[in-house]
Amino acid sequence: xxxxxxxxxxxxxxxxxxxxxxxxxxxxxxxxxxxxxxxxxxxxxxxxxxxxxxxxxxxxxxxxxxxxxxxxxxxxxxxxxxxxxxxxxxxxxxxxxxxxxxxxxxxxxxxxxxxxxxxxxxxxxxxxxxxxxxxxxxxxxxxxxxxxxxxxxxxxxxxxxxxxxxxxxxxxxxxxxxxxxxxxxxxxxxxxxxxxxxxxxxxxxxxxxxxxxxxxxxxxxxxxxxxxxxxxxxxxxxxxxxxxxxxxxxxxxxxxxxxxxxxxxxxxxxxxxxxxxxxxxxxxxxxxxxxxxx
Amino acid sequence: xxxxxxxxxxxxxxxxxxxxxxxxxxxxxxxxxxxxxxxxxxxxxxxxxxxxxxxxxxxxxxxxxxxxxxxxxxxxxxxxxxxxxxxxxxxxxxxxxxxxxxxxxxxxxxxxxxxxxxxxxxxxxxxxxxxxxxxxxxxxxxxxxxxxxxxxxxxxxxxxxxxxxxxxxxxxxxxxxxxxxxxxxxxxxxxxxxxxxxxxxxxxxxxxxxxxxxxxxxxxxxxxxxxxxxxxxxxxxxxxxxxxxxxxxxxxxxxxxxxxxxxxxxxxxxxxxxxxxxxxxxxxxxxxxxxxxx
Ligand code: SF4
Ligand code: SF4
Ligand code: SF4
Ligand code: SF4
Numbered sequence: 001x002x003x004x005x006x007x008x009x010x011x012x013x014x015x016x017x018x019x020x021x022x023x024x025x026x027x028x029x030x031x032x033x034x035x036x037x038x039x040x041x042x043x044x045x046x047x048x049x050x051x052x053x054x055x056x057x058x059x060x061x062x063x064x065x066x067x068x069x070x071x072x073x074x075x076x077x078x079x080x081x082x083x084x085x086x087x088x089x090x091x092x093x094x095x096x097x098x099x100x101x102x103x104x105x106x107x108x109x110x111x112x113x114x115x116x117x118x119x120x121x122x123x124x125x126x127x128x129x130x131x132x133x134x135x136x137x138x139x140x141x142x143x144x145x146x147x148x149x150x151x152x153x154x155x156x157x158x159x160x161x162x163x164x165x166x167x168x169x170x171x172x173x174x175x176x177x178x179x180x181x182x183x184x185x186x187x188x189x190x191x192x193x194x195x196x197x198x199x200x201x202x203x204x205x206x207x208x209x210x211x212x213x214x215x216x217x218x219x220x221x222x223x224x225x226x227x228x229x230x231x232x233x234x235x236x237x238x239x240x241x242x243x244x245x246x247x248x249x250x251x252x253x254x255x256x257x258x259x260x261x262x263x264x265x266x267x268x269x270x271x272x273x274x275x276x277x278x279x280x281x282x283x284x285x286x287x288x289x290x291x292x293x294x
Numbered sequence: 295x296x297x298x299x300x301x302x303x304x305x306x307x308x309x310x311x312x313x314x315x316x317x318x319x320x321x322x323x324x325x326x327x328x329x330x331x332x333x334x335x336x337x338x339x340x341x342x343x344x345x346x347x348x349x350x351x352x353x354x355x356x357x358x359x360x361x362x363x364x365x366x367x368x369x370x371x372x373x374x375x376x377x378x379x380x381x382x383x384x385x386x387x388x389x390x391x392x393x394x395x396x397x398x399x400x401x402x403x404x405x406x407x408x409x410x411x412x413x414x415x416x417x418x419x420x421x422x423x424x425x426x427x428x429x430x431x432x433x434x435x436x437x438x439x440x441x442x443x444x445x446x447x448x449x450x451x452x453x454x455x456x457x458x459x460x461x462x463x464x465x466x467x468x469x470x471x472x473x474x475x476x477x478x479x480x481x482x483x484x485x486x487x488x489x490x491x492x493x494x495x496x497x498x499x500x501x502x503x504x505x506x507x508x509x510x511x512x513x514x515x516x517x518x519x520x521x522x523x524x525x526x527x528x529x530x531x532x533x534x535x536x537x538x539x540x541x542x543x544x545x546x547x548x549x550x551x552x553x554x555x556x557x558x559x560x561x562x563x564x565x566x567x568x569x570x571x572x573x574x575x576x577x578x579x580x581x582x583x584x585x586x587x588x
Contacts, residue, residue: 013339014468015309019493040469041307041497062379083359083401096472096479096508099446101400102379141504142475147443175308175468176338179443198552200313200341207339210440228545229552255520258543261491262523 004033004161005291006154006169006188011195012204014175017224018194020257021280022172023047024266026131028284032168034128035157036136037150037184039121044172045136046264049129059137059152061120061145062100065093071112078104078113096142120145123152125160133160147183150174154184168291177207185212189294191219192248192287197232205236209243219245220290222283226250248286251279296328296461296572299579302481304505305488306497308339308468311517311541312487315571317345318557320463322568324429325558331460332427334435335477336467337420337448343435344554348427356436356451358399358444360417365389367411374403374412395443420448424455428556432457445473453480470504483578484510485538485571490523498526502535511578513538515571538574539567 009025011018023044026034036044065086067078072091079087082104086097093104093113105115120143126134135157137149157169173184185191191212195205205221212219221240226233233250240247252275260270268277303316313336324330334342343350361374361383368390375383375390382396383403394417404412420438427433436452438445445467456462466477478484484505488498498514505512514535516526520543530537541547541564550560558564 013309013341014307015311040471041500043307043493043496046492046496081401081405083399096475099398099400100379101398101402102377103400103402103405106377106402107405139471141470141500141507142472146471177440178338178438178445182441182443196552199344199554200339200551203341203344204339207440214441225548228548232552253545253548255543258491258518258520261493264492 004158004167004169005190005294006171007190007192007287007291008171008173008184008188009192009194010173010181010185010208011175011193012177012208013200016194016196016201017257018175019043019172020261020266021194021222021224022170024268024280025284025287026170027266027268028281029168029170031166032132032170033157033161033164033166034132034134035153035169035171037153037171037180038174039137039139039146039149039153039180040174042136042138045126045134047266048131048134050134051127051129053124053126055125057123057156058119059121059123059149060117061143061148063102063115063117064095064098064100065102065105066114067091067093068112068114071110073110073112075109078108081107121149123149123156125156132166133164135160146174147179150180150183177211181211185215185217188217190290191217193219193221194224195221195236196225197223197229197236202232202235205239209239209245213243218294220248220287221245222248223250225253227252246290248283249279251276296323296576297459299483300462300464300481301575302464302466302478302484304466304474304478304484304486304501305468306470306501307493310487310489310494312468313341313345313465314551314557315485315487315515315517316463316465317342318568319571320346320431321429321556321558322565323461323572324431329460331432331434331457331462332465333452333455333462334465335449335452336465337436337438337445337452338467340435340437342465343433345556346427346431346433348425348433350423350425352424354422355418356420356422356448357416358419358447359401359414360394360397360399361392361403361412362415363390363392364411364413367409369409371408373406373408377406378403395441398444399447419444422451422455432460446476449473449477470500475504475508478505478510479508481510483513483575485513485515485575487515487517488526489518490516490526492525495526495529499529502533513574513578516540518543536574536578538578539571541567
């Protein structure tokens with residue numbers, strides 16, 4: 001059987017409307033599994049009409065060190081070797097600062113430091129009322145290794161796609177360009193970047209394009225809230241041309257999108273005939289034909 | 295006086311206007327003759343400079359430790375790769391491979407290697423820029439190299455530039471991951487910027503949990519207020535979270551943002567709101583001091 005194609009929606013910065021757009025697109029693609037890889041702030045489930053959680057899996061992230069005072073001789077070795085200033089003068093490890101590297105644990109002469117895995121989040125496999133299978137995850141606050149959790153979500157989504165025979169995995173990626181983003185981009189077939197026409201948007205777009213180029217992923221760009229500042233739309237088009245990136249078009253600023261969000265609906269549902277909804281349908285058609293050619 | 299106070303601006307999700315509020319509070323305080331330092335810890339998407347337009351006088355690379363392996367001394371015993379918590383080392387017959395993107399620079403492998411075949415080198419992860427912005431605001435930011443997953447050490451580096459006798463405005467990264475927790479762990483007051491939507495509220499709740507766990511006083515800024523969003527109001531009053539400022543949904547604000555303008559320079563009539571914000575933050579920090587006295 002053919003392997004499902006993976007399309008990831010990303011944005012250099014947060015708040016460009018990435019999740020709303022992914023939500024809308026998810027209702028337009030028929031043959032797909034949806035994965036929310038924004039594990040630090042998972043939102044997509046709020047607009048997807050979840051039916052039930054079929055399976056919950058625990059996610060174990062990195063380890064953290066803890067000194068057992070009854071065994072510690074206060075020799076000071078651990079404080080010398082910890083490069084993260086995580087161990088206090090009276091030999092207590094601050095879990096916020098502890099990077100989980102294990103150096104103190106392995107070097108303590110009397111084995112006074114425990115080093116255990118911690119539950120760092122959950123991954124959920126769900127059914128939706130009318131939109132197919134959906135995989136998402138939640139990171140417990142302050143935990144690390146969100147990149148690893150992203151990988152887990154993508155794996156589960158692939159399993160679901162295999163089981164259901166769907167040809168597409170639609171991924172809502174995390175914002176930024178850090179570890180979880182890299183983890184959600186690697187090995188995908190198409191990256192859709194949602195940007196906005198502002199200096200911050202242009203700045204962040206350049207950075208994420210560098211990233212998709214680095215991983216040699218076919219990339220397409222959509223400008224959201226395009227009429228806020230028309231001059232940056234031109235700049236975005238130029239940037240796409242220079243980098244050999246597909247420019248798919250614009251979605252105009254639509255106050256109804258905020259209203260739709262308040263009711264936890266997609267704009268397609270809330271105002272199917274508004275300009276934004278029409279623009280989204282056009283973008284979907286273009287994406288469909290790009291995916292077919294891949 | 296707000297001297298020596300650390301005010302961190304956080305948000306559960308990106309794009310809520312965190313930077314706008316932080317920049318304009320910095321500007322307002324500087325206009326009222328306070329010594330202000332702006333620390334942009336949002337190293338993946340540093341945007342503060344777009345508005346504050348600092349002249350960067352000093353720029354220095356930020357580095358982390360990276361192991362250097364002397365393949366002649368290495369016996370391929372595999373001790374280093376089995377101990378490394380981040381899978382950054384792979385032992386092959388005849389040599390050891392390092393994956394620098396995965397390495398956290400902890401130094402454990404250097405201590406562990408029985409042949410003393412590993413020494414410490416360094417690797418650049420980004421740049422620290424320092425300078426002066428409008429109204430004499432002291433400005434520091436960190437810019438993470440594209441494709442670089444290690445945000446933590448760069449944020450630490452930015453925070454090492456804290457200046458005495460200044461009000462320090464800290465723009466934290468969005469979300470609740472480990473670097474965020476580290477950023478706000480040094481704050482005296484945490485200002486959460488949110489939007490009156492279900493997404494906004496969902497992410498605010500998670501971010502508030504983190505700040506509460508750290509025992510920080512929290513103030514909430516509601517951005518893009520248009521009409522009410524009763525679930526948000528209910529949540530705030532149930533949890534005793536004070537609203538320290540609201541900003542309306544205003545296309546003009548969005549337009550000035552898109553041009554990289556400082557809101558208060560463009561529309562000075564918003565000055566009153568930022569004065570209120572400053573006063574409210576002062577009150578919040580006062581609260582903690584009385585608590586400490588008790
Ligand atoms: S190295 Fe071990 S014994 Fe020494 S101070 Fe640290 S925990 Fe205690
Ligand atoms: S595990 Fe690493 S970061 Fe944590 S306390 Fe030990 S040496 Fe420090
Ligand atoms: S320095 Fe630490 S993270 Fe890097 S390779 Fe060595 S053990 Fe692994
Ligand atoms: S621990 Fe030292 S000798 Fe052993 S494989 Fe690693 S580098 Fe080589």
